[in-house]
Amino acid sequence: MVTIKDVAREAGVSVATVSRVWNDADFVSPETRQRVAEVAARLGYSPHGAARSLITRTTFALGVLLPDLYGEFFSEIIRGIDHAAQAAGYHILVSSSHESKDEIDAALRSMRGRVDGMIIMSPDLEAQRTLQALQGSFAVVLLNGGAESKAFDTITIENHEGAREMTRHLLARGHRRIAMIGGPQRNYDAAERLRGYRTALTESGIAPEESLVVQGDFSELSGHRAVKRLLALESRPTAIFAANDSMAIGALSALRENGLRVPEDIAVAGFDDIPLARYMNPPLSTVHVDISQLGERAAALLLTSLQKNTRPHQHLQLSTTLVIRASCGGVIS
Amino acid sequence: MVTIKDVAREAGVSVATVSRVWNDADFVSPETRQRVAEVAARLGYSPHGAARSLITRTTFALGVLLPDLYGEFFSEIIRGIDHAAQAAGYHILVSSSHESKDEIDAALRSMRGRVDGMIIMSPDLEAQRTLQALQGSFAVVLLNGGAESKAFDTITIENHEGAREMTRHLLARGHRRIAMIGGPQRNYDAAERLRGYRTALTESGIAPEESLVVQGDFSELSGHRAVKRLLALESRPTAIFAANDSMAIGALSALRENGLRVPEDIAVAGFDDIPLARYMNPPLSTVHVDISQLGERAAALLLTSLQKNTRPHQHLQLSTTLVIRASCGGVIS
DNA sequence: TTGTAGGCGTTATCAT
């Protein structure tokens, strides 16, 4: 490996001078600069990142901790983060499948000294407390972590409001028996969406019915299963609202298998508006979330806090918009 | 920041001992080990990555260079890579949108000393030559880079064979005027797929017709546009084979807009089998590629070469399988 | 079993 010393020797200068040329500092004569640059190019020299960040105390890398990498939701988040990071000259260090407290802990430790800050998404409410531990050792932005964590910068989706709006739309279309396929237990987003659904019902004077709420886990399969349960009910729902699009897609296929038409026999709606949603048959009504924007904002938040780390913690909310497609009967004219 | 020195002082031992405890080396008395571990935990100590890798000369990170992060293709690759990397205790450092020679070069430089090896996907044939430069400074695996680069480990898709099979299937269904929507110019995968299409035609004694080959750029929009061009032809094709699924999807929407039925009026096929494909209406016939597997294999290849870097370069090919769905008329009975 | 000290490649702080 060619180091700064090699370049210095070859160019007949000290390592300090080479360093200066590289970071184009002042006080280097044009001739020296020229010569050093030439030698460096010839030898194919580029500084060793680890060594550099050891002394500068910056890595120009952001750590990203996600519970998973599967599906369009997470990949869009990464894309958003990378976009903002790259624009600022940062790389991203990705680490996935961290649900449990211990895994998050381990990942965090291994990131020390390799990143300048972290974007952590751990919707599991339990794991939130772990994070309290790393106060101050890292600049951290929490993604969808629940607004309780006042000790960090956070950015969340307007889950409650979005779910409330969708439910109201279904109500406006005349539905009275609206089922909800919920997300994983202890998941913040899922809990908020369920709350929004209940809020809307209550506001319309309809008592939320326990049997109409079936738990899923955000996977397509769980949406499929949930529908089977719902169809077995004595009094079937006329509309199904899934806490995310994947489950809604699973629901659609289950309904089709049972010979039910959507939206004629039963309406379906999802949440997130993943790219797939508009391609479904019928196209899926959903609550639109600009997912890559979520990542982009998170990165932006982190990057600013890296610059002035004395500013108070920020808590951003990403708004949602209703996207009405055919699966719930279309817009109300 | 709490360093090894702090732990040493607090525990009343030397830094060497703390280091030994951490890397659980031999010759540390149980009591000392216990005490040190305790202090470390209390202080929330974990070693500084950069400092550590400076001396150990390993970072436990793999660099990943992709041309883009948009769409399911790339996200699946990342997932595959991360899966294999994580299993081996490695992280991945992602860097995207590197098409040009200079960008790749810059990204590579900035990765020096931050990663142990790199997985590079730059389908642009032009950029291949740049890579020759970094011989030896990195362990490198080339993804879809064209088999010419004998100087690196490579892993590619059986593009030629896959395209040939799909074309043969269309021929077997009786199609004689088969159009091809090609990929970006100078893209290796695209070129190979086009070649496979031509091979199949020639083998069947059909002379490839220039007007039936329209160039796209792998985007949905370009597929849409290509179809418009094809429909303007005097003698329309009866089947359209797109060099990837995104373009096939764009083609489907263009055909629908023109009131043409698929597959009755015109058959459509794609390549890659992205998750979306089976959800299309009609479901898209395509050449299946296990994309995450592609990433996983690449990572595995890299990880082995990190262990014994004297072994000769390997060149893997990932096989494809035909997935016949409704968009090309279904299976031949 | 433990401690001392040198060095990994770079930048920062002094001299000169």
Place this chain on the structure above:
DNA sequence: ATGATAACGCCTACAA
């Protein structure tokens, strides 16, 4: 304008 040299945090001979 340039050069010595001390950090940065850690690991690892070698010494004790």
